[in-house]
Amino acid sequence: MIVVVDAGNTNIKWCVFDNGIVTHSKRMPYDDFFSQSSFLFLSEAYEKAVICNVSAYSTAEIMAKFPGESYYEFTHASKVPLTIAYATPNTLGLDRIAAAIGAELLSPDRNKLIVDFGTAITIDFVDDKQTFLGGNISLGMRARFQALHDYTGKLPLVEPSDSVGDIGRTTTEAIQNGVILGITYEIEEYIRLYSSKYQDVAIFFTGGDCHFFEKNIKNTIFAHQNLVIYGLYAILKYNEA
Numbered sequence: 001m002i003v004v005v006d007a008g009n010t011n012i013k014w015c016v017f018d019n020g021i022v023t024h025s026k027r028m029p030y031d032d033f034f035s036q037s038s039f040l041f042l043s044e045a046y047e048k049a050v051i052c053n054v055s056a057y058s059t060a061e062i063m064a065k066f067p068g069e070s071y072y073e074f075t076h077a078s079k080v081p082l083t084i085a086y087a088t089p090n091t092l093g094l095d096r097i098a099a100a101i102g103a104e105l106l107s108p109d110r111n112k113l114i115v116d117f118g119t120a121i122t123i124d125f126v127d128d129k130q131t132f133l134g135g136n137i138s139l140g141m142r143a144r145f146q147a148l149h150d151y152t153g154k155l156p157l158v159e160p161s162d163s164v165g166d167i168g169r170t171t172t173e174a175i176q177n178g179v180i181l182g183i184t185y186e187i188e189e190y191i192r193l194y195s196s197k198y199q200d201v202a203i204f205f206t207g208g209d210c211h212f213f214e215k216n217i218k219n220t221i222f223a224h225q226n227l228v229i230y231g232l233y234a235i236l237k238y239n240e241a
Contacts, residue, residue, distance in 0.1 A: 001044065002236070003071075005051040006228045007062055008095065009119040011208060012055070014066075015229045016046075022226065027208070030057065033065065050074060050236040052094045052228065074098065074235050081238050083131040093122065095228050096135065099206055100126050102231030106222065107202040113194050114227070115187055117207035119143060123190050127198070138186065141209050144179045160212055184216045191219050 002017040013027040049071035053059045063071050076090050082101060086092045096116070103112045104126060112126040117140065124135030139147070141160060149157035161176045168174030195201050205214050206227035214223040224230075 001046050002233070003046040003049040003066055003068070004229050004232045004236070005049065005053075005062065005066070005071075006095065006098070006232065007051060007053040007055040007057065007059075008208075009054060012062065013229065015226060017233055020233075022229075025226070025229075030055065033062075036065070045069070048072070048236065050232050052098050052232050054093060054095050072236055072239065074232060078235060079239050080235060081130070082126065083129075085131050086134050096122050096124055097132065098228045098231035098235065099204075100124055100132050100231065101234050102206075102224070102227035102229070103202070103204045103222075104130060105230055105234050106224070106227075107204075111194075111198040111201045112204060113191065113201055114204045114206070115190070115210075116227070117141065117183075117205065117209040117213060121183065121187075121207075123187070125194060128200070136190075138183075141179060141183060141212065144182075145175065148175055148179070160209070162212065164216070180212060180216070184213055187213065188217055188219070191217070 003014060004017060005014040011027055011029055012033050015022045016024040046068040049066060049068055051059055051063060051071055052074045053062060059073050074094055080097060080101060082104060099114050099116050103114050109128055111128050114124045116122045119140045121138040121140050122135055125133045127133060145158060148155050155175065158172045158175050160180060164177045164180045168177045191203060203219055203221040204227060205221050205223045206225060210223055214221060
């Protein structure tokens with residue numbers, strides 16, 4: 001049993017692999033995670049574990065919740081099966097690297113545009129020569145809803161909707177449409193830009209909020225909630241070799 005932990009900014013996610021197959025998966029906010037006394041399907045100690053931690057919590061206190069004695073932490077010193085062409089590699093988010101490796105694992109030898117819809121939205125590009133060229137960072141969906149509420153006098157804090165229209169007929173609809181369609185048009189333009197510059201671009205969507213956008217964007221995409229998890233699994237295997 002191999003446990004793979006993706007400790008993000010807002011939520012923590014972990015999966016259990018058995019012979020390369022995900023058998024269990026869980027995602028929750030940190031308050032819920034730390035209030036749990038145990039996880040039933042992890043009653044036995046894991047054989048191996050790997051974690052990517054970009055949260056405000058220490059890796060030690062996160063991994064203390066899992067029934068094992070040791071783990072491998074993915075850091076900037078880890079070996080990775082990609083060439084990193086980022087000018088400041090030590091500032092590159094580890095989750096961005098893991099997602100890129102997950103995409104490379106699923107679609108090797110192709111150009112890849114990877115969009116991660118999390119607390120922030122990251123848009124990264126890996127070419128067909130296994131080189132991470134870089135990418136951009138934008139404000140995430142829920143942070144945009146929060147900002148509209150926090151920095152205006154009267155706009156309410158609203159929840160995202162699975163159904164948006166061209167024109168909002170209430171203030172709630174106007175905010176939902178403005179945020180979700182704004183992100184949709186932003187990502188569609190990135191897809192158009194990279195597809196005009198590179199041939200055979202595979203487009204990957206991942207992250208907790210990707211389901212709000214995969215159905216709205218009229219391109220052939222691979223929506224994969226576990227892209228970072230699969231990347232971490234590949235990183236563990238690569239560093240064991």
